[in-house]
Structures are given as C-alpha cells and as structure tokens.
Amino acid sequence: PGPVAPVPPPGPQPPKQTRPTPPAPPAGKQTKGAKPAGKPAKPAKKGRSKLVLLGGGVIALVGVAYGAGLLLNHSDVPKGTTVLGVDISGSRDEAVNKLEKAFGTRAATPLQLSVGGKQVELKPEKAGLTLDAQTTVRNAAGSDYNPVTVIGTLFGVERTADAVMPVDEEKLRDALQELAGSAGSITEATIKFDTGKAVAVPGKAGEGLDVDGSVDLVRKAFGALVGGGKAAPVELPVTTREPTINQAELDRAMKEFAEPAMASPATVKAGGKALPFGARSLPKILSMTAVDGRLVEKYDLEALKATYGNTFDGVMVTRGTGAKTAVTPEDVAGALGKALKGKTPAERIAVIDTNAG
Template sequence: MVLLGGGLVLLLGVAYGAGLLLNHEDVPKGTTVMGVDISGTRDEATAKLQNTLGTRAATPLALKAGDKQVELKPEKAGLTLDTQATVRGATGSDYNPVTVIGSLLGQERTAEAVLPVDEEKLQVALQELAGTAGTAVEGTIKFEPNKAVPVPGKAGTSLDVKASMSLVEDAFKTLVRTGKAPSVELPVANREPTITQAEIDRAMREFATPAMSANVVVKAGNKSVPFGPAKSLPKILSMKAVDGKLVEKYDLDALKELYGNGFDGVLIQRGNGEKTPVTPQDVAGALGKALVGRTTAERTVTIDTNPS
C-alpha cells in the first residue's frame, strides 16, 4: 500500500513537471474565451480572437423600435471587444497542480472576454434612433438653402432610451458569444417634446434667423474663407436639444470638406506652446461668432493665431 501510494505521488509529480515544461506559452494551453481556443503567444492569441470574436463584434445588431426595423453598428454605439485586454487577462502561468495536470490532459482553462461599453456613445446612438422611430417629434430648427425652418414638437411615442440600453448591451454579448443574436425589440413609451414653441422662437430670433441672413467670412493669418446660406451653411448647421434648450451644432466633417485647404500654412500658437494647423474646431468657434453678427464687419471673424 505504501509503495502504491508512493508510486502515485511520483506519477503525479512527473505529470506536474511535464505540464509545466509543455505549458510555457504566453497564453497557457487549453485557454478558451467564449469557446475559442486562444492558447499560444500573445500575437497568436490576439489574431485568433480578432478572426473569430472580433468578426462577430463588428456585425450589426438587428433592432426593432415600434414598427421600424433598423441595424445598429456596435462600434458606433460604443460596443467593442478589447482583444488586447482580453489577452492580457488570459496570460500568465497557473501553477496550481490541478490546473497544470488538467491542461496536460486537455482540460480547458476559461478566460473572460473584455467587452467595454461606452455608455455615452450608446446613449447618443439610441437617441438618434429615437428621433426616427415612433410618432413623437422633437421641436427643432432645420437649415435649408437661404432659410431656417422652425419645426414644432409633437407628443407621441418614442424609443425608451434608458430601458433599451441594457437590452442592446445583452444582445451584443450574445452576438459575440454565439455569432448570432435575435432581433431585439426595444421598448417605446409616450413622450412629450422637451423643446417648447417658446424655445424654438427664441432660437430662431437669437441664432437661426441671423445665421442664415447673409454670408460670413472666417479669416486666419493671410487666408480667408466665405460661407454662405445658399449652399455651405445648410450642410454645416443643425440644432440639438440640451436640457430643454436648442443649441447650435456644427458638422465638423462637412466644415472641413467645405474649407478644404483654405487655411493651409496657417499655424496657431496653442496653450502648451506648440504651433499647430487650423482645425475644424477653430473654424467652428469663429463661425459661431460670425453667424450672429448683424453687419458685414460683425460677420467677418478672424481666428487669433497667437492668443495671449
């Protein structure tokens, strides 16, 4: 009996040593994430994750809000698979004898997938969807060639953004884990517009009407670029609802496309001492001041290239 016990201990010791010797990779043998074997080097593990779970994580989610069927791209909604963090969490040797010998016998070692959620991006994406689903209409102002058009709000049904967030997150996790997810029916609720007619009138009077009244010019260095209400401004301007107020919003991509290389060669002294090229944010800041000007002089604004 003693000899038998000693032999068993010796056998287990040999197995443990063999397991340690064979399992020297960055990600231990038998390590899986959502059923995908990622054992090997860090680079191999990252590639395996990207080729399987990464592909799934990029697949649009099918959503239904009321009678409307839509697709939501996970990346746009702040839903991602962090392959690097997942691999980091799976690396390192486990010296537990049960685990070491188990890996030698083909036993799986499960690691968790890191699926970070940008709650702000998800909320914004669902709010955009809410604007197109249901019957409720938020009060706003639209910018059309040579005019600003007030759009009164209307009560009705709309997507319940807060209640929808957890449903979308769960659907994304299911999609990454299984490679497929059923269409998610998002809840809708009765909603009153948050923007009143009085607020629309104020925004028209203080911003929208003067903004579309004439051309504006933005200058920087020895360069200048005009923007007009007939073509340019309707592509750049919109309004968004923020806490019951209408706030102007600038499409920075459209703005950059419109001024193109108009400010090339102009550098701005930044607060950290560096000199960098003019950005769409710089132009939007100047544009905002020019748009509320009443005279030609007020509607011409120069970007300060050397602010003190």
C-alpha cells in the same frame, strides 16, 4: 566390612506407584496458564502489502504527470486556455493577437436594432461597447498550480477564461438618446434652414425609444454578436414620450441664433484670406440638434470643408502646444459661429486666430 543387604527372593514384584491423571476440565473452560489448543497462528497480511505498494505507485505516477504538466504550462497563458471557444494559450502577445483575429471584426460590426418597427443600426464603438483583449489576456495569464488543472492539460482538458467586454454606459445612453430622436413616431422640435430663411418645426408626442429599458438588451446583444458571430435584430422597447424641446425653447433658438444666422452673409478670414457664407451655402452646413432640452447649432464639417475648399491653403495656426498646423474645419466652424450671431456688418466678420498659442 559391614553387613550385606539380603537379596529378595525371586517371584512376582509389587506394581509401581504412578501419579494419578487429573480429570479433564469442563468444556469451555481452560486451566489457568494453559495455552488454548487447536487455534491456528495468524498468517502474514500479504494483501495489505500489495495495496501499499499500489498506492505508492499511483502517487509516483501522479507526481510524474504533475511535473510533465507544469513543463507544458510554462507559457504566459497556460496550455488549453480558451476564450469563447478559441484557444489563446501562448505568450501574452500571441494571445491578444488570437483574440483580435477571432473577434475583432465581430466586435466592430454594427448591431441591428428595431425601434417601433423601424430598423436602425448602432455602431459598438460609438455606443461604448468593446472587447478588451488586453484585460482578457491579463486575467487568463499566470500559472495554474491546481493539480487537477495541470494534469488535465495532458489529456486535452480545456481551461476556460471569460471574455472581458466593458460597457461605457454614458456613451451607450447618449447613443440610444440619439437613436430615440431618429426612430419611433415621436417628432422632436427643430429648426430647418432653407434658402435665405430659418423655419421652426414644432415637435409632436408619440412613441419613442425607452432608453432605460434598452441598455441591458443592447449589452446582451453585443455579447451574443461577439460570441456567436451574428445576432438577430433586437426589438427595443418603446414608450409614449413628449418632445424634449418645448415651444419656449424653440422660440428662443429662433430669436438668438437661427434668424440672425440667415439675416445676411457671414465672413470668415484667416491669414489675409476671406470667404463669405450666405443663403446658398449655409443650409448645407447648418442644423439644430436637441441637447439636454435645448436646441444647439450643429455644423456639418464635411460640407463646410467642401464649401471653403482651398481658400485657406498655406495659412498656418500656432496651437497651444507650440506646434503649427494648417487651418482645420473646426477652426472655420468656430469663427463662423461667432459671425452668424453678429448683428452689424462688422460683427458678421470673424477672424481665425492664427496665434492661438
């Protein structure tokens, strides 16, 4: 055995050597690699999760509402569609019927006008003023996929469509020209037919209807009448005007038509039947009207029919289409016009062609 290590004697032991504690780093600085002390961990963002859930719920609700709106809007004219305040939703036929029921009478009501202080009426149909129900409905029909509009129908939101009221300006101007001859202080030249003779009546200058300045006023008055049910009388502008028929035209009309017309009786024949027109009947039938600066003869068809009565009953006329119809006032007027211009007895007789085809 080897030597045994000596046991130290009892008594005080030397102190243990410990590693010195490093000095604390200055405030505000951190030792490299050390994690900052005292910084709390980030909490979970519960508010953001709630917003996401809420947004998803709103989108789902909007989708359900949009789908419900589409189901309600399956008709030709979507639910809630109105024209001039009247709901026309439904099928196209239903919409047209609703429009005609609501506005048909209004659209046919004569307009009350004033020309130089004289009250006159203007019928919309004659003046080319109409409410086009078919086009109005056609424009309003069709599905509207706008989400705002579709969802709005669920809450009674209206979808407004415009009423289509086309104007035939040519017919309107013609109607106003006719009013110009019957209103205002201007006197148009004409020829009057008295018993056994024709009398020339010269025209006089004066205030007459300003057609150009009246067109838009009449159009607006019609729109107000249809939309509101009534319209106040419209004062149309006037201007100083000369007669459209001058003395030279008056002399021509007298020589070429008026004087020959009243010179002697004129006879109309058809199917072996005949009727003379003379000094007593012609003044009820004949008149002259101004057309584009010329005097043109005009026939009162109602007075003409009353004059010939049943004279031509049973006489049939073959038309250009091959159809056969009874003699009409227009047939008699056409033949009478030729006879009135005749100068010889033979020329004063006109025959209605019963085989016009």
